Amino acid sequence: MKTHVTTDINDEAVEFLCEPQHTLLHVLRNELGLTGTKEGCGSGDCGACSVTVNGRLVCACLVLAVEADGAKIGTIEGVANRDSLHIIQEKYLEHAALQCGICTPGLIVSTQALLEENPNPTEQEARYFLAGNLCRCTGYDKIIRAVMDAAQCLRQGA
Amino acid sequence: MATLFFNSELEKITECRQISIKSNTYRDFIEEILNIFPDLQGSGLMEMALAIDGEIIHEPLLVAIPDNSELHFVFKISGG
Amino acid sequence: MSEAKQYKYIGQRTIRPDGFDKVTGRANYGADLSLPGMLWGKVLRSPYAHALITKLDTSRAEAHPDVLAVAGFEDFPSVNAEAFAAGNGDSGMLDLARNILADKKVLYHGHAIVAVAARTEEAAAQALQLIDVEYEVLPPVMSIEQAIKEDAAVLHEDMFTQGLADTPSAPSNIASRMELKKGDVAAGFAQADIIVEREFSTPTVHQGYIEPHATTVRFDDNGPSMVWCPTQGHFDVRASTARLLNMELGQIKVVASEIGGGFGGKTTVYLEPVALVLSRKAGRPVKMVMSRDEVFRASGPASASKSRIKIGAKSDGTLTAVEASLYYEAGAFKGSPMAPGCMTVFTPYDVENMWVEGFDVVVNKAKAAAYRAPGAPQAEFAAEMVMNELAEKLAMDPIDLRLLNAAKAGTQTLYGPKLKEVGLVQCLQAAKTSEQYQTVLASGEGRGVAAGFWFNIGGQSSVIINMNSDGTGTILEGSPDIGGSRASMQMMAAEELGIPLDRLNPIVTDTEHVAYNATTGGSRTTFATGMAVVEACQDVVAQLKSRAASMWNVTSEQVDWQDGSAINLAGEDVMTLAEICAAAEKTGGQISGRGNINARGAGPSFAVHLCDVWVDRDTGKTDVVRYTAIQDAGKAIHPGYVEGQFQGGAAQGIGWALNEEYIYDDNGIMENAGFLDYRVPLASDLPSIDTIIVEVPNAFHPFGVRGVGETGIIPPLAAVGTAVSDAIGLPIETLPCSPPRVLKLLQEAAK
Numbered sequence A: 001m002k003t004h005v006t007t008d009i010n011d012e013a014v015e016f017l018c019e020p021q022h023t024l025l026h027v028l029r030n031e032l033g034l035t036g037t038k039e040g041c042g043s044g045d046c047g048a049c050s051v052t053v054n055g056r057l058v059c060a061c062l063v064l065a066v067e068a069d070g071a072k073i074g075t076i077e078g079v080a081n082r083d084s085l086h087i088i089q090e091k092y093l094e095h096a097a098l099q100c101g102i103c104t105p106g107l108i109v110s111t112q113a114l115l116e117e118n119p120n121p122t123e124q125e126a127r128y129f130l131a132g133n134l135c136r137c138t139g140y141d142k143i144i145r146a147v148m149d150a151a152q153c154l155r156q157g158a
Numbered sequence B: 001m002a003t004l005f006f007n008s009e010l011e012k013i014t015e016c017r018q019i020s021i022k023s024n025t026y027r028d029f030i031e032e033i034l035n036i037f038p039d040l041q042g043s044g045l046m047e048m049a050l051a052i053d054g055e056i057i058h059e060p061l062l063v064a065i066p067d068n069s070e071l072h073f074v075f076k077i078s079g080g
Numbered sequence C: 001m002s003e004a005k006q007y008k009y010i011g012q013r014t015i016r017p018d019g020f021d022k023v024t025g026r027a028n029y030g031a032d033l034s035l036p037g038m039l040w041g042k043v044l045r046s047p048y049a050h051a052l053i054t055k056l057d058t059s060r061a062e063a064h065p066d067v068l069a070v071a072g073f074e075d076f077p078s079v080n081a082e083a084f085a086a087g088n089g090d091s092g093m094l095d096l097a098r099n100i101l102a103d104k105k106v107l108y109h110g111h112a113i114v115a116v117a118a119r120t121e122e123a124a125a126q127a128l129q130l131i132d133v134e135y136e137v138l139p140p141v142m143s144i145e146q147a148i149k150e151d152a153a154v155l156h157e158d159m160f161t162q163g164l165a166d167t168p169s170a171p172s173n174i175a176s177r178m179e180l181k182k183g184d185v186a187a188g189f190a191q192a193d194i195i196v197e198r199e200f201s202t203p204t205v206h207q208g209y210i211e212p213h214a215t216t217v218r219f220d221d222n223g224p225s226m227v228w229c230p231t232q233g234h235f236d237v238r239a240s241t242a243r244l245l246n247m248e249l250g251q252i253k254v255v256a257s258e259i260g261g262g263f264g265g266k267t268t269v270y271l272e273p274v275a276l277v278l279s280r281k282a283g284r285p286v287k288m289v290m291s292r293d294e295v296f297r298a299s300g301p302a303s304a305s306k307s308r309i310k311i312g313a314k315s316d317g318t319l320t321a322v323e324a325s326l327y328y329e330a331g332a333f334k335g336s337p338m339a340p341g342c343m344t345v346f347t348p349y350d351v352e353n354m355w356v357e358g359f360d361v362v363v364n365k366a367k368a369a370a371y372r373a374p375g376a377p378q379a380e381f382a383a384e385m386v387m388n389e390l391a392e393k394l395a396m397d398p399i400d401l402r403l404l405n406a407a408k409a410g411t412q413t414l415y416g417p418k419l420k421e422v423g424l425v426q427c428l429q430a431a432k433t434s435e436q437y438q439t440v441l442a443s444g445e446g447r448g449v450a451a452g453f454w455f456n457i458g459g460q461s462s463v464i465i466n467m468n469s470d471g472t473g474t475i476l477e478g479s480p481d482i483g484g485s486r487a488s489m490q491m492m493a494a495e496e497l498g499i500p501l502d503r504l505n506p507i508v509t510d511t512e513h514v515a516y517n518a519t520t521g522g523s524r525t526t527f528a529t530g531m532a533v534v535e536a537c538q539d540v541v542a543q544l545k546s547r548a549a550s551m552w553n554v555t556s557e558q559v560d561w562q563d564g565s566a567i568n569l570a571g572e573d574v575m576t577l578a579e580i581c582a583a584a585e586k587t588g589g590q591i592s593g594r595g596n597i598n599a600r601g602a603g604p605s606f607a608v609h610l611c612d613v614w615v616d617r618d619t620g621k622t623d624v625v626r627y628t629a630i631q632d633a634g635k636a637i638h639p640g641y642v643e644g645q646f647q648g649g650a651a652q653g654i655g656w657a658l659n660e661e662y663i664y665d666d667n668g669i670m671e672n673a674g675f676l677d678y679r680v681p682l683a684s685d686l687p688s689i690d691t692i693i694v695e696v697p698n699a700f701h702p703f704g705v706r707g708v709g710e711t712g713i714i715p716p717l718a719a720v721g722t723a724v725s726d727a728i729g730l731p732i733e734t735l736p737c738s739p740p741r742v743l744k745l746l747q748e749a750a751k
C-alpha cells in the first residue's frame, strides 16, 4: 500500500507516493530525480546522503520517506542559487577540496549545517562535525581548509 | 652493437646473463635472439616491454635499436 | 626542456571545468541513470567461502510474475572451460567469467552465482530467495600459511605452480613463483658488519571508494548496445564485455559516468556483462547497483601479504646485500601484484647484491584487484621497516642512511634497466629540512620516515580537439577523470594553443567519439593523455598556420606561431587563433586536431613521508599528530590536485597501517563488511597533511610530467609503522597497528 506524502523540498511543494519501507534517499533519487544526494552505504556510515530535515542534518538513507510528510527537506540541489554558487561551494572548488566528487554533495550540505550551528568553528570542531562524511580521495586536508575559509568569508559577510 | 641483459627468470632459459646484439630494429633483434635461444619462444618474451637505455617501451615493435644501447626485457606494469 | 620556461597556465591553481556540476549535485555518477522501462538486476551470492554447487535450479524464480530474465555462467558463450583446457583461449578471460558468475564452484563468501532482472528492486530481491541451490561445503583456505601447506584444500584442480625449476606433478594453491637477482647476495652478506632480518604481514584491505559499483545497460539488436558505468577505463569494459558475450567492439558503446573513486578497484568488470545478458534476454534496459556489503565481499580487495626481508650493511651504513621473500594473496583466482612487488621492493636503493623471490597464492577471498601502486605498499613497507631498524642499530639518522644508499640516475635496478633522472635524493633532502623534521617530538610521541617508489606507465591515449568558428574548442578525451584530470588537460591545451582556459571545454567521451584509451591507472593520465592533448594541439596549430599562410599567400614555413597568434614572417601581419577560425569556412572548413599515441617514457616517481604519532598506552590507540608527504611530480600541472594525490595516498596508507583489515570468522565469512566496522580514516582521525612538491622534470614529457597518483600510498605503511614502534619502543611486524594489537604488544612486553 503506497502512502501519499506532501512535503517541501528546497522551498518547493512536492507530493509523492511511496512504499512504507522506502527511505527518503530512495524517493529523492529514484522517484523525484534528485540524484545529487548520493548513496555510499545505505546504513548511515558514509554521509554521502546528507540532507536536512526541518533544518537538522540527517542521513537520508536512515529516514523513511513517509517521515518527510509535512517537513522541510534541504538537499544539495537547493544550496546554489541557480547559477550563483554558495560561498561554501566556491571554496570547495578554490581549494581543490574534491577529487572524484562523490562525497562532495553530502559534505557541502554538512558544512552548511556546521556553519549555521557554529559560524566560527575551530579546525578540530570542523573535523569532528564532518566525521560522519567519508571522503576516500582527499585525506580531508583541503576540505577542512575550504570549510575554514568559507566560515571566515561568511562571518565577514562576503 | 647493443647489449641485451637477461633478468634471472629469462636467464634460466638462456643460461647467460648478457649477449651482444647485431640487429638494429626490434623485429630483427627478436629473430636474432630466437635463433640463438630457440627456447625463448613461448617464454612470454613478446609480451614483455623492452627497456632501451632505461626508457621502458611497452610496445616496441617498430623501434630502432641504437648502437651501444643497453637492452632489458621488463615485465609489463599496469597499475591502479 | 628549459628549466626557466615561464608558463601561463601550467602550475596555476585553476578552477576545474567539471567543478560546478560536482558541487551542485548535477554531475551524474554510476547509479544516477535511469531509463524508461528499466528493470532492476540483483545477484545471488554464495553463503560459503568454498563449496561445490551440486544443484542449481532457477525455475521458481523464473516463474515469478515480475521476473523477466535470469543469467548464469553458461551465458558467457565464448568462454567455456573445454576450449581453455585445450589451450585455445585466454585463461584470464575464463577467470574473469568465473569471478563474475561462478562455474560449478564458489570460491569466496559473496561469490556471484546467478543474477535476475525484475520489474522492481523488491521483486528482484524476492526472486533471489526462490533460487534453489545445494552445496557441498569444502574447507576454506583463508591465509597464505594455510594455502601453501602440503595438505591444503586446493582451490583449482588445474592449477600447477608456474616458474619452478621442475614442473610440479600435483596441483597447488601457489599459482606462480618468480625470482630476480643481481650480483651475489651471499658474498654481499659476508661483507656486512650488520644484518637485520625480519618477517612481516599485511592484511586484506579494500580500496574503499565511496561510490559502489553500478551500471545501467540497454541491449540493442539493431545498433550498439549501451553500457553506462563508473569505471577507470570504459574502453577496457567494452573489450571485456565484448569478449565475454562474443560481440564485436563496435556492437557495444560504453559511456563512462562520473566516477566516485576507483584507486585501481574500478579497472575490471563485475556487473556490466551480467546486466547486458539480462537486458538481452528481457528486451528491456537493466540497472544493477551493488550494496556496500557486496562491494566489500565481492569487489577488489588488495592482497594480504607475508614477507621476509634481510638487509646487510657496513658499519658506515653502506648496504652490501638485500634479500626478500614476498607472498601475496591473489584471492580466488591467480594474479596478485606479486611481480610489481618484487620489482619495487628495493628500488629506492642502489645495492650491488640483490635477491628477491615472489609467490602468487590463491585463497578463498574475493579476487584481488589493483589498488594504487599494486603490490608496492606491501613489499616496500617491509623493506622500509628494516631500513629504519638498521638506521637505529647503526645509530644513524634514517634520512642520512637513505641518502647514502639512494637510487639515482644510472642506478641499476633489480628489474633490469638503469634509472634515468629521478628525484629521490631531492625528496630526502626536502624531508630533512622540512618543518616537521625540525620539530622536536613531545613525550610519548614517535617518528617514522619512509621512502616509496613506483614506475608509472604511459600507454595508449587518443584525443581530438574540435575548433569552432569563434575560436572556442572542445577537447574530446577518453580518460575518465577521477581527481581533476580535465583541469590538467584544459591547462595543457590552453598553454599549447596560447588561448584562455575558458575557451576550451574538455569532455570525457564515450567509446564512440575517440579511439582507444587505456584505463586511467598506473598514474598515466596527466602524462599520457596529456601528451596526446599536446599532440592534438600541435596538429591544430599546424593547420592554423597553413590556413593563415593561405590567407597571406605565403608558405606555412613563413608563418610562426606565438601566444595564440600566427605571425607572417614575410610581412607584418598577425592573425589570432579566433580570427583564423572565423575565416576557416573560406579556407577549407573548420579545424580538428588529433593526437593518437602510445606514450612511452613514463617517469618513475619517488616519495618520502614523515609521520609523527602519539600512542595512548592505556588503549593502544594511535593518533597521527604530524604528517608530511614529499614527492617528485616531475612538473605539477595543477599543484592543488597534485597535492591532493599526495594527501589522498597518505590517508589511505595511514588507514592501511592503523585500522583497515578484513576480519573473517572460522568459516571464511567476512565479519566487518561495512564502513562502521571496516573503518577508513575520518576527518577527525587525521591531522592536516603537509605536502612538498619536488620537481625533477621527466625529459620525455613536453612539460616534464611524471605520474603522481600512486606512489603516495607506499611510504605511509612503514612511516606509520616505524612511528608507532618508536613511540612504544617495540618492534612492529604486523599491520594494522590497531588499538587491540598495539595494546596486546604493550601488555606482553610488560609481563
Ligand code: FES
Residues within 6 Å of the ligand: A038, A039, A040, A041, A042, A043, A044, A045, A046, A047, A048, A049, A050, A059, A060, A061, A062
Ligand atoms: S548512504 Fe546514507 S550514510 Fe551512506
Ligand code: FES
Residues within 6 Å of the ligand: A097, A098, A099, A100, A101, A102, A103, A104, A134, A135, A136, A137, A138, C210, C260, C261
Ligand atoms: S572526493 Fe572522492 S570521496 Fe571525496
